[in-house]
Amino acid sequence: MGDHIELDVPARPEYLALVRSTVTQIALTGSKLPDPRIEDLRLAITEACANAMDAERRKPEAERCPIVIRCDLEADHLAVEVHDEGGGFDPDSLTPHPEVTKPDRLMFERGLGIPLMRELTDKLEFRAEGGGTTVRLVIGAHLRA
Amino acid sequence: MDLDLTVREQDGWSILSVAGEIDIATAPSLREKLHALLADGHTNIVVDLDEVTFLDSTALGVLVGVLKRARTEGGEVRLVCNQPRVRKVFEITRLDTAFDVSSTVDEAVTSAARE
Numbered sequence: 001m002g003d004h005i006e007l008d009v010p011a012r013p014e015y016l017a018l019v020r021s022t023v024t025q026i027a028l029t030g031s032k033l034p035d036p037r038i039e040d041l042r043l044a045i046t047e048a049c050a051n052a053m054d055a056e057r058r059k060p061e062a063e064r065c066p067i068v069i070r071c072d073l074e075a076d077h078l079a080v081e082v083h084d085e086g087g088g089f090d091p092d093s094l095t096p097h098p099e100v101t102k103p104d105r106l107m108f109e110r111g112l113g114i115p116l117m118r119e120l121t122d123k124l125e126f127r128a129e130g131g132g133t134t135v136r137l138v139i140g141a142h143l144r145a
Numbered sequence: 146m147d148l149d150l151t152v153r154e155q156d157g158w159s160i161l162s163v164a165g166e167i168d169i170a171t172a173p174s175l176r177e178k179l180h181a182l183l184a185d186g187h188t189n190i191v192v193d194l195d196e197v198t199f200l201d202s203t204a205l206g207v208l209v210g211v212l213k214r215a216r217t218e219g220g221e222v223r224l225v226c227n228q229p230r231v232r233k234v235f236e237i238t239r240l241d242t243a244f245d246v247s248s249t250v251d252e253a254v255t256s257a258a259r260e
Contacts, residue, residue, distance in 0.1 A: 013170035
């Protein structure tokens with residue numbers, strides 16, 4: 001078993017840069033991820049936390065919970081889970097975007113986060129947990145083509 | 146962390162230089178600045194991302210929205226970006242084919258002027 005580090009962060013956008021920086025430092029300190037994979041992690045964790053914060057911020061302010069970030073550092077990969085209590089959603093229900101070459105692609109200003117996470121990670125899972133969603137993303141130490 | 150946003154004019158184009166990290170915390174200020182330019186009739190805009198050290202899907206959404214609105218009003222939005230980590234985000238989402246991405250502001254403005 002590798003190291004496990006857990007963070008509870010208020011669901012407020014101003015904390016997102018702190019989360020991004022902290023998780024990056026955790027990966028630099030405790031994993032063997034090469035720089036390009038650290039960059040993939042930096043963006044993927046931002047997308048996951050932004051979605052979790054959005055889910056929490058749909059609730060009345062008094063009912064909002066912190067988002068929870070769990071990092072598991074293993075020899076050849078880093079797994080990060082981001083949990084919110086924001087009610088859950090079905091990632092498969094998202095409307096696929098038209099090809100970027102089509103004019104109506106510009107009608108879609110949102111919904112790029114999950115496709116980005118899929119491209120950046122080696123494994124991406126969503127599961128219902130508690131009163132919300134847990135996103136698990138895994139990034140390996142190998143360089144990708 | 147705030148974004149540093151500065152605007153200047155060059156050859157009839159509004160050049161918005163952005164410095165910092167763009168995410169859900171800072172994207173609203175970028176959106177506000179771009180929408181203010183459009184509202185003032187500046188529909189030809191170059192967004193210089195050379196000093197942007199991080200950019201996520203929220204930023205892409207802002208840029209896509211402004212591109213759509215500028216084109217509706219007969220204008221155009223072009224990007225300047227040499228940072229590999231930022232360019233990669235456009236490449237992954239294939240939005241590098243929706244935007245004209247140049248290496249310098251001069252190139253972006255010249256490229257635009259040729260059309």
